[in-house]
Amino acid sequence: MLAIETEKLTKTYSGRGGCRDISLAVPQGTVFGLLGPNGAGKSTLVKMLVGLLHATSGQGCILGRPFTDLSVRRKVGFLPENFRYHDWLTGEDLLRFHGALFGLSSAEVRARIPVVLGQVGMTEQASQRVGRYSKGMQQRIGLAVALLPDPELLFLDEPTSALDPIGRKEVRELLERLKGQGKTVFLNSHLLSELETLCDQIAIIKQGRLVYQGDWRELARHSYQTRVVVGDVIPSQLTGAGEAGFQLLSQRRLGLGSGLEAAARSEGGSATDRLRHELLFHIPEQYFIPKLVQSLVASGIDIFEVTPQEDSLEKLFLQLVTQEEGPSQ
Amino acid sequence: MFILARLTFAEAARKRIFLVILFLSLAFFLLYGIALDFASQELMRLNALRGRQPVIQQIVGNQLLGSGMYFASFLLALLALLASVGAVASEIENGLLHAIVSKPIPRSSIILGKFLGYGSMLISLGLLLFAGIVALNRLYNPQILSLLTPVHLVYGALIFILQPLVLLGLSVVFGAALRTLTAGVIVTVLYVLGTVGGFLEQVGGLVQKPSLVNLGIAISLLIPSDALFRKLMTVLTVAQENPLASLSLGPFGVAVPPSNLMIIYTLLYLMACVGLALYNFHKKDL
Numbered sequence: 001m002l003a004i005e006t007e008k009l010t011k012t013y014s015g016r017g018g019c020r021d022i023s024l025a026v027p028q029g030t031v032f033g034l035l036g037p038n039g040a041g042k043s044t045l046v047k048m049l050v051g052l053l054h055a056t057s058g059q060g061c062i063l064g065r066p067f068t069d070l071s072v073r074r075k076v077g078f079l080p081e082n083f084r085y086h087d088w089l090t091g092e093d094l095l096r097f098h099g100a101l102f103g104l105s106s107a108e109v110r111a112r113i114p115v116v117l118g119q120v121g122m123t124e125q126a127s128q129r130v131g132r133y134s135k136g137m138q139q140r141i142g143l144a145v146a147l148l149p150d151p152e153l154l155f156l157d158e159p160t161s162a163l164d165p166i167g168r169k170e171v172r173e174l175l176e177r178l179k180g181q182g183k184t185v186f187l188n189s190h191l192l193s194e195l196e197t198l199c200d201q202i203a204i205i206k207q208g209r210l211v212y213q214g215d216w217r218e219l220a221r222h223s224y225q226t227r228v229v230v231g232d233v234i235p236s237q238l239t240g241a242g243e244a245g246f247q248l249l250s251q252r253r254l255g256l257g258s259g260l261e262a263a264a265r266s267e268g269g270s271a272t273d274r275l276r277h278e279l280l281f282h283i284p285e286q287y288f289i290p291k292l293v294q295s296l297v298a299s300g301i302d303i304f305e306v307t308p309q310e311d312s313l314e315k316l317f318l319q320l321v322t323q324e325e326g327p328s329q
Numbered sequence: 330m331f332i333l334a335r336l337t338f339a340e341a342a343r344k345r346i347f348l349v350i351l352f353l354s355l356a357f358f359l360l361y362g363i364a365l366d367f368a369s370q371e372l373m374r375l376n377a378l379r380g381r382q383p384v385i386q387q388i389v390g391n392q393l394l395g396s397g398m399y400f401a402s403f404l405l406a407l408l409a410l411l412a413s414v415g416a417v418a419s420e421i422e423n424g425l426l427h428a429i430v431s432k433p434i435p436r437s438s439i440i441l442g443k444f445l446g447y448g449s450m451l452i453s454l455g456l457l458l459f460a461g462i463v464a465l466n467r468l469y470n471p472q473i474l475s476l477l478t479p480v481h482l483v484y485g486a487l488i489f490i491l492q493p494l495v496l497l498g499l500s501v502v503f504g505a506a507l508r509t510l511t512a513g514v515i516v517t518v519l520y521v522l523g524t525v526g527g528f529l530e531q532v533g534g535l536v537q538k539p540s541l542v543n544l545g546i547a548i549s550l551l552i553p554s555d556a557l558f559r560k561l562m563t564v565l566t567v568a569q570e571n572p573l574a575s576l577s578l579g580p581f582g583v584a585v586p587p588s589n590l591m592i593i594y595t596l597l598y599l600m601a602c603v604g605l606a607l608y609n610f611h612k613k614d615l
Binding site: 047050051052053054070071072073074076078080082083084085086088097098100101102103142145 | 332333336340343423424425427428429430431432433434435612614615
């Protein structure tokens with residue numbers, strides 16, 4: 001079953017802005033990242049799914065039920081982007097209040113409060129007023145609120161925006177644990193490095209439209225590159241690789257470090273022996289690497305190092321959002 | 330709904346404006362008690378000099394009772410306006426409602442919870458103020474309340490608390506649709522308009538100008554807060570059974586008493602306000 005499924009979900013403001021025709025499929029048990037430049041419509045999509053905005057058209061389901069169905073929200077946690085809580089309540093009172101709003105019994109709330117406080121590292125501060133919390137602590141207590149009903153699906157809108165590096169790491173570890181427990185996390189974040197580490201699948205929204213969804217590593221593999229460090233090489237030796245279908249993207253001469261140079265000299269090697277070149281090839285798939293190596297060896301090239309190059313999420317994201325046109329699903 | 334009502338009540342009672350109004354109410358009672366004491370001594374001195382003066386006693390007593398009720402109503406109106414106008418609007422603006430609306434509760438329960446929370450705070454304070462004024466008048470000015478039965482008292486208390494509830498209803502209606510400042514300005518203007526309308530109606534009655542009376546009635550239908558005050562005074566002075574009540578006009582007197590239909594209209598008005606607020610909030614994008 002899909003945790004989130006939308007079909008042509010659209011929200012516009014007087015016919016402008018928002019997001020249009022979003023058809024999304026988020027599998028259960030995944031950490032799903034939502035990406036897009038500022039104003040692309042990411043928060044609009046999240047707000048629609050959690051019931052803050054009314055969809056202009058389209059439909060969608062959360063955990064198998066229409067997202068407009070209130071009962072489904074019992075198993076959905078949400079940390080808003082602009083988190084703000086009753087600052088005169090203590091952290092514990094706030095959790096008690098939100099627990100009641102989730103429809104949890106007093107016993108359930110009593111049992112869950114220490115658990116979620118522990119998960120977000122706020123046990124010590126539970127009796128302090130929310131108004132006295134730092135912004136990072138407020139974000140943590142917001143996360144605790146979202147975790148209160150032991151949700152099957154968690155919407156986190158910029159969950160680490162106010163956290164320091166340690167806090168970010170803790171939240172990352174928490175999300176990994178939740179993923180391990182089979183929870184689905186829908187993560188809207190600008191921090192691509194964070195999404196790269198956590199997310200299995202991503203969706204990219206550009207100007208209100210979905211331009212990509214799926215496994216970002218799969219996308220990265222579509223432009224697989226391999227770095228090969230070889231000895232001295234002449235252009236004619238590289239024609240074999242080209243004929244075998246491997247496109248040479250770049251070639252540059254590498255300088256040896258002083259240590260390596262000394263080692264090469266002590267071994268009595270010539271200057272030519274000490275030369276190293278870095279070749280960057282484009283290959284269709286990872287399993288083409290042995291074939292590439294074979295073709296280079298067949299051309300008489302000495303190979304010292306072969307490193308598969310994977311595009312970073314940031315690079316892919318920039319490629320997709322700066323493209324002039326085009327859905328590439 | 331009751332969880333939100335409880336939280337709203339607790340939050341409203343913590344607001345600085347509530348504490349300020351509470352302090353002002355205590356100061357008001359002190360000054361009002363002193364004024365009643367002076368007036369009572371003066372009337373006793375007059376009675377001793379010239380014998381019993383029921384007309385003067387009636388006129389002065391009515392004005393004192395009316396002024397007490399008027400200023401208490403004004404304090405409550407201030408509280409209703411300043412405390413509740415941001416109840417929905419400012420919580421939408423600052424994002425406080427985002428974490429609440431996304432919960433498995435209908436939006437209607439949020440509005441009803443807010444209305445109940447602020448309403449119960451206004452009712453509690455309103456009843457205290459009403460009871461205090463009636464008690465002080467019973468102590469210093471017993472003649473004016475001599476015809477007052479428990480039914481009149483309960484009816485009067487109901488009318489007294491309906492005044493801030495009308496403003497609360499309007500605050501919630503406009504707060505669910507507009508920004509805090511805009512909603513606050515509109516409700517304040519309506520409240521002032523209601524007072525002006527009531528004044529026009531009374532003047533129209535005195536000078537027998539039907540067009541002014543009709544204009545006042547039309548404004549009372551738009552915002553019935555002043556009409557409620559006039560009705561309150563006719564109930565508390567038991568004007569129908571008191572031949573001297575008609576002599577007691579002045580700023581707090583009643584030249585054209587509103588009918589009981591006005592109370593029924595106000596109750597319907599309140600229900601319409603809540604219904605409109607529910608509709609506005611249901612349609613609202615946060």
